[in-house]
Amino acid sequence: MEKVEITIIGAGVVGLAIAAEIANKEILVIERHEHFGEETSSRNSEVIHSGIYYPKGSLKAKLCVEGNQLLYQICTSHQIPYQRVGKLIVALNDKEIEGLEELLARGRDNGVHNLQILSQKDVQQIEPHINVLSALWSGSTGIIDTHSLMKYFERSARAKGVDFAYGCEVESIEKKTDGYEVGILDADGERFSFLSRIVINSAGLCADKVAALAGIDIDVAGYRIHYCKGEYFNLGADKHKLIHHLIYPPPTTIGLGIHTVLDLQGRVKLGPNAFYIDEIDYQVEEGHKKDFLESTRPILPFVEESDITPDMAGIRPKLQAEGEPARDFVISHEIALGLPGLINLIGIESPGLTASPAIARYVKKMIDRI
Numbered sequence: 001m002e003k004v005e006i007t008i009i010g011a012g013v014v015g016l017a018i019a020a021e022i023a024n025k026e027i028l029v030i031e032r033h034e035h036f037g038e039e040t041s042s043r044n045s046e047v048i049h050s051g052i053y054y055p056k057g058s059l060k061a062k063l064c065v066e067g068n069q070l071l072y073q074i075c076t077s078h079q080i081p082y083q084r085v086g087k088l089i090v091a092l093n094d095k096e097i098e099g100l101e102e103l104l105a106r107g108r109d110n111g112v113h114n115l116q117i118l119s120q121k122d123v124q125q126i127e128p129h130i131n132v133l134s135a136l137w138s139g140s141t142g143i144i145d146t147h148s149l150m151k152y153f154e155r156s157a158r159a160k161g162v163d164f165a166y167g168c169e170v171e172s173i174e175k176k177t178d179g180y181e182v183g184i185l186d187a188d189g190e191r192f193s194f195l196s197r198i199v200i201n202s203a204g205l206c207a208d209k210v211a212a213l214a215g216i217d218i219d220v221a222g223y224r225i226h227y228c229k230g231e232y233f234n235l236g237a238d239k240h241k242l243i244h245h246l247i248y249p250p251p252t253t254i255g256l257g258i259h260t261v262l263d264l265q266g267r268v269k270l271g272p273n274a275f276y277i278d279e280i281d282y283q284v285e286e287g288h289k290k291d292f293l294e295s296t297r298p299i300l301p302f303v304e305e306s307d308i309t310p311d312m313a314g315i316r317p318k319l320q321a322e323g324e325p326a327r328d329f330v331i332s333h334e335i336a337l338g339l340p341g342l343i344n345l346i347g348i349e350s351p352g353l354t355a356s357p358a359i360a361r362y363v364k365k366m367i368d369r370i
């Protein structure tokens with residue numbers, strides 16, 4: 001049977017970042033689509049988050065703050081389009097102002113720089129068309145061309161000898177004495193298998209199913225993924241010209257709230273909303289327009305019903321079911337489950353794009369210890 005040293009399952013931004021980081025070993029990346037990044041990694045807000053939201057000491061906080069700095073370095077060194085555009089989290093009442101103070105304290109605790117509470121007057125100078133009482137300014141928040149980032153990770157991994165098998169789905173993972181037998185179904189319907197000493201599961205929305213292939217009881221382990229959809233509406237009619245920064249409401253329990261999403265071409269979307277679904281489905285419901293208007297008009301009073309049209313949707317791979325408290329990323333070398341050499345990355349929702357280069361370094365340290 002053919003052998004490889006390391007198999008990475010999934011060529012989203014996380015699998016690609018890991019491949020680029022741990023290269024110089026015999027590595028195979030397996031992706032079921034014909035190209036990289038066809039799922040969540042190309043269906044998100046493309047925001048380089050600063051790391052203010054997450055509990056101190058969590059992987060989300062640590063890897064987001066580190067990833068933010070690494071991403072800016074990668075962008076400037078490798079000509080990846082980005083803009084350090086900055087973000088305002090706005091408050092419309094006294095309770096929300098208190099919330100901003102808490103976010104400021106948490107952000108500083110997490111090591112985020114360039115945070116400042118702005119008065120209504122300060123905000124009006126930089127965003128004259130929005131309604132706000134006060135806002136938290138995050139100067140290290142930016143936007144990035146995620147496709148170019150993924151292309152850079154893939155190119156960099158290939159240059160170091162990493163192989164990519166596109167159009168190949170991992171169907172089975174069986175523990176053997178010296179690694180794992182990985183079974184593949186390719187695009188021609190052919191089945192084959194090979195032996196891999198180390199297996200890294202970065203399969204995004206299917207990471208729980210891949211963990212189950214290796215024999216893990218995902219309910220006992222707490223690895224079951226719950227799909228939480230986020231839809232975007234495009235802001236047209238030249239209204240995008242009235243917005244210059246990322247503008248967020250205070251965060252909710254399941255998401256960051258419907259915000260303005262700027263892209264590098266100057267277009268603006270509104271989104272994403274957040275609701276749990278049972279099946280993967282990327283349709284945007286026109287009927288949700290009313291909710292979008294209700295959520296955004298208190299802050300962006302100039303948005304009219306005719307200005308917004310359905311755009312795209314993404315799905316968050318959440319570890320918590322609806323109504324449960326937020327969970328951290330799982331990045332686990334499964335020795336305790338009797339599966340040495342298997343590394344699971346599960347629940348890599350936001351800020352997974354921002355954290356991707358830091359996640360890669362974290363996984364590399366795990367591999368160096370195996």
Ligand SMILES: Cc1cc2nc3c(=O)[nH]c(=O)nc-3n(C[C@H](O)[C@H](O)[C@H](O)COP(=O)(O)OP(=O)(O)OC[C@H]3O[C@@H](n4cnc5c(N)ncnc54)[C@H](O)[C@@H]3O)c2cc1C
Nearest residue numbers: 010012013014032041044045047170204230314352353354
């Ligand atoms: C609406 C939304 C907005 C977001 N906004 C932001 C943001 O602004 N900033 C930020 O930092 N993060 C954001 N995120 C989070 C970010 O997009 C994700 O954390 C990141 O893209 C996850 O990357 P990934 O590689 O883990 O997963 P994916 O991109 O889903 O890649 C996993 C890959 O595994 C493959 N795969 C699955 N099963 C198999 C199998 N059996 N065999 C072979 N291949 C398989 C899939 O085809 C897929 O390509 C957002 C997410 C959503 C949903």
